[in-house]
Amino acid sequence: MATIRDVARAAGVSIATVSRVYNNQTLVNPQTAQHILKIAGDLDYVPNPAARSLTTRRTHTFGVLLPDLFGEFYSELIRGIDLIAHRNGFQILLSSFFRNSEDLVMTSKAMLGRIDGVIMMATDERSINTAAKVRKKVPVVLLNPCKMIEGCHAVAVDNVRGAKDAVSHLIGLGHRNIAMVAGPEENIDARDRLTGFRQGLTEAGLDPGAALVVPGDFRELAGYKAGATILRHKPRPTAVFAANDGMAIGLLASLREWGFGVPDDIAVVGFDDVALAGFMNPPLTTVHVDASGLGGHAVEMMLEVLAGGADSETRRIVLSPSLKIRQSCGTLDPAQLVRRPLMEPRPSNRDDATPRLQGEEEVQP
């Protein structure tokens, strides 16, 4: 590997001049610069980033810490981050901490010194604490934080609002008995969506305490399993709000197997608007979240912080999700819904199929 010295020697100049060519073009005679660049090209010289950041204390890299990594949502998020970051000459150091808590601390420590800042999705209490620690060393931009930290900017999706909109829409269609498939309890997105769900009910004068809430974990299978629970519940809900699209899609599959039509028998609404949502059967009504924009905004904020120093006060951008009405929520008055008996599901060769309900003849609302 050629070093700055090799280039300097070959070009017959000092290393300082070579360095200047790469940092402050204006300070060096255009002809000399040209010459040096030529030599450097021939030698395949690339300034050593480690040496560089040792003196400048800048790495042109930031860390991205995600609680998990699956499904379309995270692809999109990372895509948005990557796009804006590279457009500005930054690299991203990625890590997801789907392991234990010390792991997260370890990882963030390992990142320190390699990065100029951290973009972190801190959706639970533990990770917020870690974020606060990290903040002492480098700038931090939070994604959907479960609470704000002094000196951290944040960009968040208004989950409460999104969920409320979804529920309100269902109520507007005439639904009074709406169930929810919730996400992981410790996850703030999940909690906020549940809150929004309840607020929506309350605002319409319905009792949120009476509504069925089935726990879930954001995976398709959880939604699939929730189907049976929901259908057995009495009175049977006429609509279901799932905390994300994955679970909504799992739910759709389950309802279908039980012989229930969506939206004719039961309306379903999801959250996220993954690319596949519009291609479901029926096309899934869902709350559109601009995942890529979420990441992009975070990067822009980080760049601002890095450029402007610490003078700007803590800022928070809230992205408003928008309800994307497709067909799974229906347009019918649920009073007209066909009341059909609960039948055995059609046979399925789904590998991870849940145990079937046994000896259940008929379930009527």
Next chain:
Amino acid sequence: MATIRDVARAAGVSIATVSRVYNNQTLVNPQTAQHILKIAGDLDYVPNPAARSLTTRRTHTFGVLLPDLFGEFYSELIRGIDLIAHRNGFQILLSSFFRNSEDLVMTSKAMLGRIDGVIMMATDERSINTAAKVRKKVPVVLLNPCKMIEGCHAVAVDNVRGAKDAVSHLIGLGHRNIAMVAGPEENIDARDRLTGFRQGLTEAGLDPGAALVVPGDFRELAGYKAGATILRHKPRPTAVFAANDGMAIGLLASLREWGFGVPDDIAVVGFDDVALAGFMNPPLTTVHVDASGLGGHAVEMMLEVLAGGADSETRRIVLSPSLKIRQSCGTLDPAQLVRRPLMEPRPSNRDDATPRLQGEEEVQP
């Protein structure tokens, strides 16, 4: 930020001793080590990675270069990489080069010096050339390379085999007129799947030249649009093989809108086996690819190379995908398929709906 000197001073030892504590515990008296670690903890000292890698020439990081970043497949891939990397104390520097070609070169240059190696998905000619250049500087492990490069290990999915299996299965069910929705031409995965498709036909004595191949780009919408083309083709295919699940799912939606039943009117098979595949209507028969394992294997290879030096010869792991038979491929003899006329699609509020076919009365095979 505390430096090694601060720790040394506070502990009353030389910096060499402190350094040794972090690198070669055995070389230093246990008591002294204990003491130093304590002081270091109090001072919140973390060795500066830049300085460290300046002398050691190791970064404990590797670059991951992906051609694109969307959908479940890439999430899973990155997840696999991340998991194994962190388990071995490595960080990952991520970049996708969905932009132009120089961009890729620039990015890989920017990575040089920050990484010990590169894991790169080089699915087209251009990126292979870049990979070859990168190889001159650091070890490279290729993911699904369109061709091998001297001195690069690789881990690949046997796309040809997977596609052939899918087609053979369809043929085994009695299908003789099978169409394909292909992926991007320059993409090797897409090309191999097409090759496998043709091989499967050839082996069964069918003419691959006669088969309808609709171009696509791996996105859902491409599959959706392909639906109309396929239905209009005469004789109308009784089965379709899509080069990935996204397109298969788009196709499913399109067929449904045109009033065609899957698998009763047309059988559909996808590729990838994304988490959602099993929850489609009907559950999607697809070729299962272990995306996370693909990434994990690549990391393990990289670690081996990094540990063992360049002594080991070029090695290539080929992962065999397996056909996951669900319901979209059906089990019927297609001779029994109902021949129904092509109707106007049901109204859809899909935002990005393609223009409808005009003035077409009926399409019979």
Next chain:
DNA sequence: TGGATTTATGAAACCGTTTACAGGGAACAC
């Protein structure tokens, strides 16, 4: 008891940059 060996530590060179400071020469004003 003394030389050989082992163990624990320190001194200093080095990794490849950036940058403050200094200096040389040309252009300009007087």
Next chain:
DNA sequence: GTGTTCCCTGTAAACGGTTTCATAAATCCA
């Protein structure tokens, strides 16, 4: 011709570690 500027370039000191080599103290063995 001298003093100022301005422009360009070089010298050398950081930056924060690792590692070779040297050395002092402790242990071993005869």
